[in-house]
Amino acid sequence: MIRLHIAASAPEALATVVPLRAGAPPPAPAAAAVAATGFAGHAGETCEVFAPAGRLLLVGLGDDVAGEAGWHAAGARAAAALLALPRIALDATALVPDQATAFAAGACMRAWRFTRLKTLAEPDAPRLAAIDLLTRTPEALAAAWGRAGAGVAGASFARDLVAEPGNLLTPADFAERLALLTRHGVGVAVLDRAELARQGLGALLAVGAGSAHPPLLAVLRWKGRGTLARTAAPVAFVGKGITFDTGGLCIKPAAGMEEMRADMAGAAACAGAMLALAQRDSPCPAIAVLALAENATGAASYRPGDVLRSLSGRTIEVVDTDAEGRLVLADALAWAVRRYRPRAVIDLATLTGSIVTALGHHRAGLFDSDPALAEAVAAAGEAVGEPVWRMPIGPGHRADLDSDIADLRHCLPGRMQPDACHAAAFLREFVDDTPWAHLDIAGMEQQAEASDLHAVGPTGFGVRLLDRLVAMRFEG
Amino acid sequence: MLDIAFAKPVLPKSGALALLLEQDAAAGSPTAALLEAADAATDGAVSRALATAEFKGRRGQTTTILAPGAGLSRVVAVGLGKLAELSDRHAEDAGGHAAAALAREPAAAVATVGLTGAQAASVALGAALRGYRFDRYRTTEKPEDKPKLAKLAVLTAEAAKARDAWTAGRAVAEGVFLSRDLVSEPPNVLTPAEMAERCRKLESLGLKVEVFGPKEMTKLGFGALMGVAMGSACEPRMVVMHWNGAGTGKGRKAAKPLAFVGKGVTFDTGGISIKPAGGMEDMKWDMAGAGAVVGLMATLAGRKAKVDAIGIVGLVENMPSGTAQRPGDVVKTYSGQTVEVINTDAEGRLVLADVLWYCQQKFDPRFMIDLATLTGAIIISLGHEYAGFFSNDDTLSEQLRAAGEATGEQVWRMPLGEAYDKQIKSDIADMKNVGGRPGGAITAAQFIQRFVNGKPWVHLDIAGTAWSSKDSAVTPKGATAFGVRLLDRLVATHFES
Known part of the structure; x- marks a missing residue:
């Protein structure tokens, strides 16, 4: 986690970043360099200046008054260019608080990295560890950063979890890592296998049956503040947390299987969002229900053709054991809506390859039972730069799930299926009448290569979206 | 009937x-x-x-x-x-x-x-x-x-009222049947030349029909369409159908026509990037976009729609042979933009590229709507219940969505964007013809968008809806003629004088 200092000066910083609109005059020490390089302040442009008084990095903002996304991008570009320096400063003296915090958040997000498992020193490795945010009014900006910084902290927490390999983050390890949240006032409860069996979460138990690491249901609870805490039903987040997904008996091809350590990114995002809400002391009560399991091949693995009895009472015919995410979510969703009667439930899951074929790596798929909720989710995603696209659940998608032996089957055999739509139609069966949105974030949970705007590896996708959704829709 | x-x-x-x-x-x-x-x-x-x-x-x-x-x-x-x-x-x-x-x-x-x-x-x-x-x-x-x-x-x-309404209904049914016939025809019968001949027959309904052969298209510079066609012994065609139903009464100035463009690959083997054998027979209906445009034009003429409309279909057969286009080839489109052909089975967009550019340049239409059985990705995205559509025009998009709701030919909007467009950057040409598996239907749409010259435009990917494997209430299994009723309704509701 990058440390951020809000101050009027930054004597320890090794370089200072100055954001510039197109055509704006550069600071005096940079004038010669700007003239020589032709830096014009276009969005995406940077210009490094080694001035006698200190190293400067000019970051172009383009013509328009940059919105939140523009400031976020400028911050990310600055950090990307200066990753080699342990400490840098961002000049926010000319910015209003919202601009300054987006600028800083972008830099912090880009500077994130996962180095815990590296034991050898790498001379060229990024070293950026601290950022000074320069302002004339540190107190005012500190208050604003409290809100933005909470989202960054939540996203970093989620990224750290997603980055962990499958041997080091089993369901039990995941649950232990949640202890951090208790320090921020979040209640954490964990239902173990015996309790899951007692309560009848048959779908989650089946998915976890093949693994030496038993499945768990982790429940996070933020009580909120003030009137809402006393009167409002909570918002519920439900996350798919498959700590490693081999595919089970329907085993995946070997190539690329190592990425399946990230198949718990939905659960990580929900946990990160809870951290963000707690850290910024959101008035809105919220719960997160994380379905944690490893989908392994084993002598006790569940099989294609098995019929499971889910918590809802609904029986499910298993077609493909690699469509395990919707099974664990079915129980987690049913558990969440029965236990808490939430005002809305939003689930996040790296659920289908189908959504990657549909929307690629630039938007998550959004399915819903409630157009107003869906619009709010889409607006929150747009605002924080985690874009989503609404996808349909048609009557035919649900009809496709009719089973000859059980109440429904969880997917269809064969390729060329609209599996993301089928999965969503399946999940909708388990939320009763609760307003529900489902984010299929497969393809969005990791970044294959580093770019100016994104660190390589886990993205933390969904954390800032959920945090913003709560702020925009559920705190009034 | x-x-x-x-x-x-x-x-x-x-x-x-x-x-x-x-x-x-x-x-x-x-x-x-x-x-x-x-x-x-x-x-x-x-x-x-x-x-x-x-x-x-x-x-x-x-x-x-x-x-x-x-x-x-x-x-x-x-x-x-x-x-x-x-x-x-x-x-x-x-x-x-x-x-x-x-x-x-x-x-x-x-x-x-x-x-x-x-x-x-x-x-x-x-x-x-x-x-x-x-x-x-x-x-x-x-x-x-x-x-x-x-x-x-x-x-x-x-x-009496029912008879009145049936006049239009009958024309719709006839357009749908024409489209279903064309799509059902086997590929050894319905070659590009044969399909063009069937389009010509629409002159009896009052349509003006122009047919372009390989000589004319080569002369125009249709490098992309001709590249697809060059592997086949069956010559390509482009057919332009004009329906002038708006009339030019006193004080009425001629409005820009509406334009409908269809992909008509009468058989798609995939070319050198040949498809697997299983299911290849389905590729006879890879001309369903063109089939819908022909059926639509027949409907508009049959019910004497008060509108000026152009229908254009690009007709080719995609074959592997000694003269076929290769992966790696670079072709120059009619627009002047160059395309690196990575996969010869992504041929539909190459055909549309030239035809759409021709359409907007020649007719300056009010809008262009293209229909194509374009990608497997759209089937994996939406299944068979909705066609996917892409557009640069929000109003037209909403009108189209409502027309789909009304006719049961349902459509779902999919996104476009710069990030997707980047996926079709080429190292050697202005673009390549595929952008990889992620967002495959979207990158196809991005490709097509490069040939609409900023005109209001909708691209309908009907790969999942052109053919049905089971009966539904008003559509026996087989060719659905998806698009005929959708677009007829769009025209009738919003664009007739």
């Missing part, structure tokens, strides 16, 4: 009869009166049978009663649901269900008591659409195995 007549609602004395019945009909309602009349004639047999079958009149519920008496050979009850909630689409579906249940009867009547004349015409349209069958190549089928229904009397109190 089913011979449709409209007549007063009098219970027939013989033959087959379909009763369209409201759910939970109140005593004294037209539906209740109809049932009473049927019962009076059959000594209560109809009511008894319906009670036994637990027929409640729910939408889509159908019960058949054989020889209930009174000289009737068969009575079919079809549920309408609540009359207050009955849309045109529901009425069409009821007509379709009735036609399916009456298929063994040479002639039948369908009673639409309680429905308006316009709804009765919708019932007729649904019945006609369901009655379609592509029979040309069955030579040994026994006569008793063939569906027989040829004449349908639609009984309605508003026969």
Whole structure:
């Protein structure tokens, strides 16, 4: 986690970043360099200046008054260019608080990295560890950063979890890592296998049956503040947390299987969002229900053709054991809506390859039972730069799930299926009448290569979206 | 086509009869009166049978009663649901269900008591659409195995109004049938040249038809379309169909035409990037986009739509051969932009590139809508329930969505964006013709968008909806003609003077 200092000066910083609109005059020490390089302040442009008084990095903002996304991008570009320096400063003296915090958040997000498992020193490795945010009014900006910084902290927490390999983050390890949240006032409860069996979460138990690491249901609870805490039903987040997904008996091809350590990114995002809400002391009560399991091949693995009895009472015919995410979510969703009667439930899951074929790596798929909720989710995603696209659940998608032996089957055999739509139609069966949105974030949970705007590896996708959704829709 | 007549609602004395019945009909309602009349004639047999079958009149519920008496050979009850909630689409579906249940009867009547004349015409349209069958190549089928229904009397109190509405309905059905015929034809019969000849026949409806051959297209500089075509022994064609129905009355200035563009790959082997053998026979319908455009133009002309419209289809066969295009080839499109061909099986967009550029340059249309069985990715995205569409125009998008809702040819909007566009950057040319698996239908749309020159535009990817593997209420399995009714409705609702 990058440390951020809000101050009027930054004597320890090794370089200072100055954001510039197109055509704006550069600071005096940079004038010669700007003239020589032709830096014009276009969005995406940077210009490094080694001035006698200190190293400067000019970051172009383009013509328009940059919105939140523009400031976020400028911050990310600055950090990307200066990753080699342990400490840098961002000049926010000319910015209003919202601009300054987006600028800083972008830099912090880009500077994130996962180095815990590296034991050898790498001379060229990024070293950026601290950022000074320069302002004339540190107190005012500190208050604003409290809100933005909470989202960054939540996203970093989620990224750290997603980055962990499958041997080091089993369901039990995941649950232990949640202890951090208790320090921020979040209640954490964990239902173990015996309790899951007692309560009848048959779908989650089946998915976890093949693994030496038993499945768990982790429940996070933020009580909120003030009137809402006393009167409002909570918002519920439900996350798919498959700590490693081999595919089970329907085993995946070997190539690329190592990425399946990230198949718990939905659960990580929900946990990160809870951290963000707690850290910024959101008035809105919220719960997160994380379905944690490893989908392994084993002598006790569940099989294609098995019929499971889910918590809802609904029986499910298993077609493909690699469509395990919707099974664990079915129980987690049913558990969440029965236990808490939430005002809305939003689930996040790296659920289908189908959504990657549909929307690629630039938007998550959004399915819903409630157009107003869906619009709010889409607006929150747009605002924080985690874009989503609404996808349909048609009557035919649900009809496709009719089973000859059980109440429904969880997917269809064969390729060329609209599996993301089928999965969503399946999940909708388990939320009763609760307003529900489902984010299929497969393809969005990791970044294959580093770019100016994104660190390589886990993205933390969904954390800032959920945090913003709560702020925009559920705190009034 | 089913011979449709409209007549007063009098219970027939013989033959087959379909009763369209409201759910939970109140005593004294037209539906209740109809049932009473049927019962009076059959000594209560109809009511008894319906009670036994637990027929409640729910939408889509159908019960058949054989020889209930009174000289009737068969009575079919079809549920309408609540009359207050009955849309045109529901009425069409009821007509379709009735036609399916009456298929063994040479002639039948369908009673639409309680429905308006316009709804009765919708019932007729649904019945006609369901009655379609592509029979040309069955030579040994026994006569008793063939569906027989040829004449349908639609009984309605508003026969005159129904007849009026049916004038347009009939034209729609004829356009749909033309499209289904073209799509059903096998690829050895329906070559590009043959399809162009069939387009020419539309001149009899008042359309002006121009046909371009390889010489003309080469001269114009259609490097992308000609690149796809060069592997086949069958020459490519481009057909331009003009419908000038807006008229040029006093004080009316000629409006820009609407333009519809179709992908017409009469058979798609994939070319050198050849497809797997399993299911390749389906690739005869890789011209369904063009088939829809032809059917639409026939519909507009058939119902004398008050609009100026252009329909253009790019017709090629995609074959592997010694003269075929290769992966790695770079072609120059009519627009001047160059394309690196990575996969010769992404040929549809190459054809559309030249045809769309030609369309906007030649006709400066008000908008262009292209239809294409373009990607497998759209099937994995949406399945067979919705076609995917992409657009640079929000108003047109909303109009199209509503037209889909109204006709049952449903469409779902998919995104475009710079991030997707980057996926088709090429190292050697202006772009490449595929952008990888992620977002495969979107990158195809991004490719096409580079050839619309900023004009208002919609791209419909109908790969999942052009062909159906099972019967639905108004569409027997096989070619659906998806797009004909959708676009006809769009034109009728928003663009006729």
